[in-house]
Amino acid sequence: MLARYPLGSEVVWAQEEPRNMGPWRFVWEQMAPLLEPSRRQLRYVGRAGSASPASGSLKRHQQEQSEIVAEALAPGSVARARKVRVITRRPPR
Secondary structure: OHHHOOOOOOEEEEEEEEOOOOOHHHHHHHHHHHHHHHOOOEEEEEEOOOOOOOOOOHHHHHHHHHHHHHHHHOOOOOOOOOOEEEEOOOOOO
16 A cells, blocks of 8 residues: 555554554554655654543544644644644653
């Protein structure tokens, strides 16, 4: 599937769950070996790690959701909001 895209293409994983609650680590461990030959990195976009699965405020949740979608679809962007994390390195062990 990755071979269909140019080597300069970004690979992004976006999830709405906090980083420590969604499948990010599993996906990263599966994708990293596939991306290594092309020297591409998997970019994470989603909520920062949290002890709670939700912010507790519908308005805040909707704002975060909007930021996640915008960051995921923006090529090479850097998150400005603290609740949205963009990770281009290996996840901590």
